[in-house]
Amino acid sequence: MDSRCVIYVFSGTGNTRLVAEKYRESFDGNADIFDIASDYRQLPMPDRYDIVGIGYPVHAFNAPEIVIDFAKFLHCGERKNLFIFHTGGEGLFFNDSSSLLLRRILRRKFCILSEMHFVMPYNMIFRHDERMVKHMVTYMNKLVPFHAEMIARGEREKIRPMPIRHLISFLLRIEWFYARFQGRTMKADGRCTSCSLCERNCPMDNIRIIDGRPHFGTNCALCVRCSFFCPEGAISIGLLERWKVNGRYPIERIMKDESIPETIPVEKLSVLYRRYYRNCSALSEKEMRPL
Numbered sequence: 171m172d173s174r175c176v177i178y179v180f181s182g183t184g185n186t187r188l189v190a191e192k193y194r195e196s197f198d199g200n201a202d203i204f205d206i207a208s209d210y211r212q213l214p215m216p217d218r219y220d221i222v223g224i225g226y227p228v229h230a231f232n233a234p235e236i237v238i239d240f241a242k243f244l245h246c247g248e249r250k251n252l253f254i255f256h257t258g259g260e261g262l263f264f265n266d267s268s269s270l271l272l273r274r275i276l277r278r279k280f281c282i283l284s285e286m287h288f289v290m291p292y293n294m295i296f297r298h299d300e301r302m303v304k305h306m307v308t309y310m311n312k313l314v315p316f317h318a319e320m321i322a323r324g325e326r327e328k329i330r331p332m333p334i335r336h337l338i339s340f341l342l343r344i345e346w347f348y349a350r351f352q353g354r355t356m357k358a359d360g361r362c363t364s365c366s367l368c369e370r371n372c373p374m375d376n377i378r379i380i381d382g383r384p385h386f387g388t389n390c391a392l393c394v395r396c397s398f399f400c401p402e403g404a405i406s407i408g409l410l411e412r413w414k415v416n417g418r419y420p421i422e423r424i425m426k427d428e429s430i431p432e433t434i435p436v437e438k439l440s441v442l443y444r445r446y447y448r449n450c451s452a453l454s455e456k457e458m459r460p461l
């Protein structure tokens with residue numbers, strides 16, 4: 171592809187970043203990826219690019235508030251083509267509500283082409299097993315090039331208005347307010363070794379190590395990066411503790427492991443996933459059939 175693309179991505183635990191990297195590969199490397207974090211005002215704006223992408227993890231059927239703030243800030247001298255992608259631990263139809271407010275903000279400044287949801291391993295709720303992880307990543311690897319081609323052709327997708335989606339997305343924005351309170355409920359227990367990884371990695375600069383222990387402020391995005399990657403599993407996430415997932419998914423190893431099948435037949439998937447994967451296959455019979 172000759173066009174140059176810029177992708178802005180918010181990613182707590184790496185899934186959305188992985189998808190962004192697949193877009194870059196699908197655009198023949200003609201893409202720059204920038205991480206949205208609390209200092210997003212330092213990021214280059216898209217003026218010298220042809221296409222703009224925005225990616226984020228779905229949080230409670232919404233985009234994280236930092237992504238909305240960034241979209242309000244994002245500006246460009248010309249009206250450019252823009253695409254959206256999001257990742258979530260399941261393929262429920264309500265995940266598409268997550269972009270409603272984002273679209274409203276962005277369509278004044280950009281021409282929104284299309285969006286795509288990618289099911290990726292849960293970083294909250296429960297840990298997916300390795301078969302399911304391979305299935306998800308295999309499909310993502312097939313879907314991104316398909317979407318990238320649509321984007322390169324400048325194809326525009328029509329969105330059907332659905333009031334129930336607006337309602338769900340609006341009600342669950344309570345998560346943004348909860349995120350501020352969340353910092354007050356997070357703490358590290360005696361397993362903490364004061365390695366300061368959580369402090370260095372927090373995208374919101376919300377953690378300070380004081381007297382050898384992390385202290386959490388009120389600028390949390392609920393991205394769960396701190397608890398997910400804590401090598402000791404020492405961080406408890408307050409009211410959400412029973413849904414905590416701790417530890418990186420070894421995606422590279424899983425994808426290379428030939429003893430794990432590439433995909434799972436749709437009828438053997440949990441009902442949470444069947445509609446999504448049926449739609450994926452229908453989306454591009456030709457591209458998806460080899461699976």
Ligand SMILES: Cc1cc2nc3c(=O)[nH]c(=O)nc-3n(C[C@H](O)[C@H](O)[C@H](O)COP(=O)(O)O)c2cc1C
Nearest residue numbers: 181182183184185186227230231258259260292293
């Ligand atoms: C606070 C929170 C809320 C979440 N809500 C949803 C959700 O509504 N729907 C969903 O499919 N996944 C949800 N997830 C799972 C993540 O969206 C999913 O694991 C995503 O791929 C993580 O991406 P990341 O690694 O780029 O942060 C949630 C995760 C967190 C931490």
Ligand code: SF4
Nearest residue numbers: 362363365366368400
């Ligand atoms: S990452 Fe874990 S072990 Fe390291 S400072 Fe933070 S809480 Fe402590």
Ligand code: SF4
Nearest residue numbers: 372390391393394396
């Ligand atoms: S405190 Fe933890 S969950 Fe909150 S923004 Fe920082 S890394 Fe993410």
